[in-house]
Amino acid sequence: MTHGLIFQDEADAISYWSTREWKKWAVHIVAGPARKPTFKRTTYVRARSAQAALAVARRDTFPPAPRSASFDARLAGPSELGCVTMPSGPHRLENPTPTPNLHARFARLCEQP
Helix, strand or coil: CCCCCCCHHHHHHHHHHCCCCCEEEEEEEEECCCCCCCEEEEEEEEECCHHHHHHHHHHHCCCCCCCCCEEEEEECCCCCCCCCCCCCCCCCCCCCCCCCCHHHHHHHHHHCC
């Protein structure tokens, strides 16, 4: 599905995945009427191309999609993959609070039967 608008998440996905051989694709699977689909799912697939991602999604979707289902692949964006925006500049933890005796507590937990 091609449309004229490119949102920021899509632009970030295109720029990020353009330099990588293996990409993460979001494959949308929809079956039934457009207003109220009877089957709707998004599967995330790792593949080299959109065609390969579609083939993997068709093969590995469980439970299987209806025969009339349409498959649409697009590059997965950073927000879908759990990425968060970091402020620019040096990233230093202010006033770090170390956990006292962390190694001793871990050793005690490992020794318990």
